[in-house]
Amino acid sequence: MKVRAFTAITACKFTRWFLRVIGRGATQMPGRVATKIYPDILGYLAKDVRTVVVTGTNGKTTTARMISKTLSDCGVSFLANKSGANLLNGITAEFIANCTPTGKPKKEAALIESDEAAFKKVGKYVDPELVLVTNVFRDQLDRYGEVTHTLNNIKIGIENSPHATVCLNADCSLTASLAEEVDNKIIFYGVNEPIYKKRVKEESDAPYCIHCKYEYEYEYITYGHLGKYHCPHCGYSRPDPEVAASKVIVSDAEHSEIEIDAAGEKFKALINLPGGYNIYNGVSAVTVAYALGLDLKKAVSALSSFECGFGRMEKFMIGKAETRMILIKNPAGCNQVLNFLSNVNEKSIFAVCLNDNYADGRDISWIWDVDFEVLAEMADKLEYICVSGIRAYEIGMRFKYAGIDPDKIKVFKDYDKLLDAISEQDMPVYIMPTYTAMMDLRALVSKRFGYKNFWE
Numbered sequence: 001m002k003v004r005a006f007t008a009i010t011a012c013k014f015t016r017w018f019l020r021v022i023g024r025g026a027t028q029m030p031g032r033v034a035t036k037i038y039p040d041i042l043g044y045l046a047k048d049v050r051t052v053v054v055t056g057t058n059g060k061t062t063t064a065r066m067i068s069k070t071l072s073d074c075g076v077s078f079l080a081n082k083s084g085a086n087l088l089n090g091i092t093a094e095f096i097a098n099c100t101p102t103g104k105p106k107k108e109a110a111l112i113e114s115d116e117a118a119f120k121k122v123g124k125y126v127d128p129e130l131v132l133v134t135n136v137f138r139d140q141l142d143r144y145g146e147v148t149h150t151l152n153n154i155k156i157g158i159e160n161s162p163h164a165t166v167c168l169n170a171d172c173s174l175t176a177s178l179a180e181e182v183d184n185k186i187i188f189y190g191v192n193e194p195i196y197k198k199r200v201k202e203e204s205d206a207p208y209c210i211h212c213k214y215e216y217e218y219e220y221i222t223y224g225h226l227g228k229y230h231c232p233h234c235g236y237s238r239p240d241p242e243v244a245a246s247k248v249i250v251s252d253a254e255h256s257e258i259e260i261d262a263a264g265e266k267f268k269a270l271i272n273l274p275g276g277y278n279i280y281n282g283v284s285a286v287t288v289a290y291a292l293g294l295d296l297k298k299a300v301s302a303l304s305s306f307e308c309g310f311g312r313m314e315k316f317m318i319g320k321a322e323t324r325m326i327l328i329k330n331p332a333g334c335n336q337v338l339n340f341l342s343n344v345n346e347k348s349i350f351a352v353c354l355n356d357n358y359a360d361g362r363d364i365s366w367i368w369d370v371d372f373e374v375l376a377e378m379a380d381k382l383e384y385i386c387v388s389g390i391r392a393y394e395i396g397m398r399f400k401y402a403g404i405d406p407d408k409i410k411v412f413k414d415y416d417k418l419l420d421a422i423s424e425q426d427m428p429v430y431i432m433p434t435y436t437a438m439m440d441l442r443a444l445v446s447k448r449f450g451y452k453n454f455w456e
């Protein structure tokens with residue numbers, strides 16, 4: 001064994017231990033220490049581990065969690081970067097935490113959630129057996145703001161993963177186009193019928209054909225630019241998915257019921273998480289199980305006992321109020337939350353916490369691309385809406401422009417006061433924070449209402 005690898009592993013394990021002792025949940029530092037000592041430590045540790053990488057713009061965390069549940073239920077031992085540390089340092093630290101002091105892996109598999117930019121690099125160090133791409137949407141965190149840039153990052157990541165089977169969302173015209181760009185074995189998945197009765201008005205992130213720039217025609221849209229598209233000019237069209245939600249039976253405030261068709265074999269699936277976009281997450285998790293040759297019955301039933309991830313439809317009792325926390329980070333994701341909320345039938349309270357720190361994206365102009373007007377249309381179901389976070393006033397202003405009665409908009413500059421107000425409600429509350437707002441709020445909820453922190 002290389003001395004540098006041994007030193008890197010020891011230093012990383014020590015740093016991790018030390019940070020825990022002093023009560024810090026830092027996830028970047030230990031990995032950074034290790035890669036400083038031995039830059040190729042990840043490649044060294046990952047070479048004998050079957051690796052699954054989940055990438056794409058939206059839905060990575062939830063999908064990775066669903067896959068985790070599937071792997072556990074199928075008896076596969078694995079490590080995962082579940083703390084949301086989806087950059088190289090976090091992944092490295094996770095591999096080190098799951099190896100012996102001499103660098104021997106303790107787990108047979110690894111499940112890596114990676115953003116598109118990091119995936120480009122991840123593929124250089126690990127040799128994934130499987131890559132799952134959820135979708136490609138415009139994200140305000142993308143410095144170039146171009147979906148083609150994101151798509152190109154994923155393409156490079158796949159090129160760095162020549163042995164991987166690649167699972168692609170057939171319903172995303174951008175994602176599906178990757179099949180023509182790479183030589184890997186491809187498995188398409190999708191949703192074969194519309195999900196929502198009522199949808200928000202969304203700007204499509206990909207209205208024009210990726211090949212010839214003609215406008216796509218759709219047989220149906222599930223959400224955003226996802227659906228059954230075809231280009232009337234060059235003929236590029238949605239490929240037939242091998243694994244699909246063949247029927248959407250129910251999609252309500254608590255869960256979805258679907259029929260999954262995996263290469264002709266049919267299963268009834270219950271997805272224990274509301275929101276139509278979670279149907280995609282569920283189908284993609286089953287696709288991974290299918291591609292890995294796992295027991296599909298177990299994979300499907302894992303979806304029904306799956307528990308919500310950190311800040312992703314996560315449920316709490318805050319005082320009397322049954323509360324769900326739903327991370328928002330870009331127009332497409334936020335519109336999907338609104339699609340979900342506009343199909344909820346009970347009278348509810350909403351809260352949006354908008355920050356503009358680096359991890360949220362400094363530019364908050366994306367809030368003008370979200371169809372918040374739909375909230376004004378559901379005035380009879382909206383008790384009131386709270387705004388908070390660094391840019392509370394801007395989001396409040398956005399709601400005013402959306403046509404929401406100003407008397408129904410309440411500003412809370414302080415999260416403690418926001419939680420106090422929520423705790424007195426006896427109706428459902430939906431909190432939608434951006435990333436750093438979620439981290440702060442989630443920590444406060446842990447402290448005040450006794451929920452676990454993510455690293456515990």
Ligand SMILES: [Zn+2]
Pocket residue numbers: 209210211212213214231232233234235236
């Ligand atoms: Zn075309």
